[in-house]
Amino acid sequence: MSLGRTPIHIHDAVNSVTKNVNVIDKETVQLSESHGRFIASDLVATMDVPIFTKSAMDGFAIRSEDSIEASRDNRVAFTVVVEVPAGSSSDYELKPFEAFRIMTGAEIPESADTVVMFEQTKETDDGFTIRRPFEKNENIAIQGEECKKGDVILTAGSYVNPGTVATLATFGISKVDVYKKPLVGILSTGNELLDVDDELERGKIRNSNTPMVAAQLERVGVDYTIYKLEKDELESLYNKVKVILEETDALITTGGVSVGDYDLLPAIYEQLGAEVLFNKVAMRPGSVTTVAKLGNKYLFGLSGNPSACYSGFELFVRPVMNLMTGSQRPFAPIIDATLAGDFTKPNPFTRFLRAELNFVNGVIEARPAGFNKSNAVTSIAESNGVVILPGGTRGFTTGDKVKVMLTDVVGGAVDFVVET
Amino acid sequence: MSLGRTPIHIHDAVNSVTKNVNVIDKETVQLSESHGRFIASDLVATMDVPIFTKSAMDGFAIRSEDSIEASRDNRVAFTVVVEVPAGSSSDYELKPFEAFRIMTGAEIPESADTVVMFEQTKETDDGFTIRRPFEKNENIAIQGEECKKGDVILTAGSYVNPGTVATLATFGISKVDVYKKPLVGILSTGNELLDVDDELERGKIRNSNTPMVAAQLERVGVDYTIYKLEKDELESLYNKVKVILEETDALITTGGVSVGDYDLLPAIYEQLGAEVLFNKVAMRPGSVTTVAKLGNKYLFGLSGNPSACYSGFELFVRPVMNLMTGSQRPFAPIIDATLAGDFTKPNPFTRFLRAELNFVNGVIEARPAGFNKSNAVTSIAESNGVVILPGGTRGFTTGDKVKVMLTDVVGGAVDFVVET
The missing domain is CATH 2.40.340.10 (MoeA, C-terminal, domain IV)
Known part of the structure; x- marks a missing residue:
């Protein structure tokens, strides 16, 4: 079979497979299921962060004006009147030289405007002394300083990593809109292939590409179904590929794309009317790697050579999978x-x-x-x-x-x- | 509460948590479930790889001695007598100037000893001609050249990545001995914390550390259970920690480890008789990060500050989890x-x-x-x-x-x- 193959540059090959990739669909999952997915709609802040002005340290909340005269030689004394643990607040109105004892994360009461850390004080019977003036807002996290209600916090396509999960939790988002994962079919061709459980036979080897590709898909968070070919001949292969394309979003075949006498996939692509994006890439190994597209569905024809199969996956399948799942950063670093x-x-x-x-x-x-x-x-x-x-x-x-x-x-x- | 805390160097802190970590146990999983795990016993090759001497190219297998006289001016002609597709073999005994047509991966018949690639030939009516001598073993993969039966291929503790899966498949290992994953309990302390589904209340914030830590555990492939504290006071906390340590292999708490008035965990460690490995690290944020050990069980006291909690996990929890799961490479790069x-x-x-x-x-x-x-x-x-x-x-x-x-x-x- 003569295919008139012209190798294309690796950049052109990657560009041709990664342009015009459609995301599968959206779905809603629990926050606890969202790690590793890509969010499907912009996230707009439903509140300020912090949502209230709070202490950034364990210490004493005071009125800054009472500290103006403090110096090494003129320590100013405060009386502690109310305790404010984290999770609490107080409406008590501080009088001059009074202080709240306050914990990290606790709301700063209206009548205080700065926080003195424990380490910055000397204890007295009913309170403490300080030796320098404190400016307004020292050791305080101001309401809205990290983001304002209405700010766009995350754009669609952001990867949900543990930090993202924390952000979603902060905004009370217990159900998360994410893109659906594609379902990928895996089919290995080659009469020489045995299953992992099979006894070895003369001239045959166990199929290692199918489980390897399955693990590579798992690594990028994509679901798969493994298909088996009854007979490595044209009609059987054509019918199988038709079924797989109905049941999945993409098909990965390994083997069957070289110019050997028994390689059938190029004929299948033609019979299906699939658009062959390329069938030869200026790279080693795996120069015969082929990618075709039928509508939105991808047919990845990876080499049967395990090394070529592995790197072909990482070069072409990985970014397409990530794009189908909604990623804005589809490539491996x-x-x-x-x-x-x-x-x-x-x-x-x-x-x-x-x-x-x-x-x-x-x-x-x-x-x-x-x-x-x-x-x-x-x-x-x-x-x-x-x-x-x-x-x-x-x-x-x-x-x-x-x-x-x-x-x-x-x-x-x-x-x-x-x-x- | 005065704790007399002396900050230790980050290297000392990491060394103290990562020494003497015991793996949990072993279990056997299907090959398809083995990706992301660590193998629990050395893998010894049960056969040579390749298991038979095979063609590395599509072409013709000949007797090298027949090619000796070939040159540009004296092309030597061969007759093709038998086809050998991948998965097949042939016992035919080549006569002088006869050739097998052979595909990549097919067994080299006994009577041939070198392979001429299609590209290196000129077609004739019943075969082909060549224009240079071929040495023994050109374009051939020799039995056992990649490994010999009995070689140690993987040592216990190797990470099962997609390449490892392929290797396991090659050797017909459909059931894989791996180390068990630890089960980790997560408990957040702090009266200021609301659940992600709760309506906001004055002075309170939603708990983002628990879902974040859960995602961090998921990222390193570890299972977890989330526990809730009914009341943020000593007895309730003590009883909860006792239960968690019975049910899990490690406990991660967030919050409750600083020197604030309401932080109870240091007292709990003492009451449990746990060995505190350190309670202060010369780092920011998270200097109050505490790690204690009770027998083989770890108590990670991460800061309630989300940034400190995040990096404390990556510094201390991640390597311990990997070591418990059997890793030889426990640290993030x-x-x-x-x-x-x-x-x-x-x-x-x-x-x-x-x-x-x-x-x-x-x-x-x-x-x-x-x-x-x-x-x-x-x-x-x-x-x-x-x-x-x-x-x-x-x-x-x-x-x-x-x-x-x-x-x-x-x-x-x-x-x-x-x-x-």
């Missing part, structure tokens, strides 16, 4: 790193390689997985990111500056060292 | 970043501040949340990391080199730019 290892053979194409990332003194050290064949399996199993090696006429050596895609932080750092 | 904003007021203590991290040209730009009070709520809601500002006599300005703790990558980058 790309960060400077230092190469750990020599890769002296030059390659004309940009390489996107699974890599083990280590975090050492603030610098990411990236060790591409599988380069050293003797421990390829271990290095693949421990890869927690993707290293980018630009194409060109020279190779790379240890210490070279490279960039990495950060796909995960849970498999984090072995130690904790900060400058203090 | 700490990476170089550039400060986005001026913070000219010096602070003698190291500050750990929630921050919005942006990824620009490979560099992380860190904007601490809440410094600019007028948009504090928004900046807190969008914070996706922790910035570390060392203590000292000078302030910080835009462009200063700082370090950040990366707590998340899902709220990722707005664009995709790589050097190619």
